[in-house]
Amino acid sequence: MLVKDFLTKDIPVLKSFDTVEYGLGLMDDFKIKHLPLTEDGLYRCLVSEKELLSLTGSNSTVGEAVVFAPSVTENCHLLEALSLVARYRLSFLPVISQTGEYMGGLTADRLLNALSDTTHAESEGSIVMLEMLPQDYSLSDIARVIESNHAHVLSLLSHMDSITGRLIISIKIDLEDASPVIRSFERFNYTVLFYFMKKGMVDDLLEQRMSELMYYINM
Structure with missing residues (x-):
């Protein structure tokens, strides 16, 4: 059960020039509290709703104010991803290549569904x-x-x-x-x-x- 088999590319990314209002709007639309920030296709950090709310003014830009950058590579096992999601209480975990290229990510809901399949939670028995x-x-x-x-x-x-x-x-x-x-x-x-x-x-x-x-x- 590798991460690459369950990652999604449907979640949009943030850029340093995006506004706080835009970032909060995306989080509300996709019902998550974290979004990746990328630059030239490379993953830089994970931006949280809490951090955006702490910035002054909805027209302020996201910038690169945070250093927090949890991630897993696409060939990691799902249990490693689960460990990070649980440890940091993440709603979204970025997936990157060996060279740091942003590949997509795992939502907490998608991870939960994958683990349900892995443990046969819905199987008769x-x-x-x-x-x-x-x-x-x-x-x-x-x-x-x-x-x-x-x-x-x-x-x-x-x-x-x-x-x-x-x-x-x-x-x-x-x-x-x-x-x-x-x-x-x-x-x-x-x-x-x-x-x-x-x-x-x-x-x-x-x-x-x-x-x-x-x-x-x-x-």
């Missing part, structure tokens, strides 16, 4: 969340449990709980009813924090088990 110590994490063991139930991992995300220091694993699988996978994880002593699937599947399973239990009790 279920999500299972596990909790474990970092040293207990084994991708191969987790995949083995899932695949033993004739399911497959569509995506896997992880983060460290800052309070407990434990690893939280979110797994998207291609089964709409994840109950067999959940039972397998519990059998292998995994801590299942949460699971998300179509409503009623687990309830129906529990109701069936309760009916079977009551049947044997009444025998």
Whole structure:
């Protein structure tokens, strides 16, 4: 998932001689708070709405008052772009060539859509969340449990709980009813924090088990 596959060239650029009013108008039209400033096709800096509003008079020119120039090259991975967008809270991230030529950019919305595709967020299936110590994490063991139930991992995300220091694993699988996978994880002593699937599947399973239990009790 490279940046070049998702960049857009529809967002206009600013020049140093453009007025503040013009820049703010473009930001309003395209619903973003950042625009690239270029000179002779080369990327110079990223201008924010906040900086334009701080300039005196709507007829003032943008100039080159800022040095802030975050960017990625077109062959970078989407996760690198996401890191910059999150770190600086950007609505637009310029994409440049190795020689500094402006190629286009990534809007936050476009990046979000690309990551949704990457993680199969809209695919049919279920999500299972596990909790474990970092040293207990084994991708191969987790995949083995899932695949033993004739399911497959569509995506896997992880983060460290800052309070407990434990690893939280979110797994998207291609089964709409994840109950067999959940039972397998519990059998292998995994801590299942949460699971998300179509409503009623687990309830129906529990109701069936309760009916079977009551049947044997009444025998």
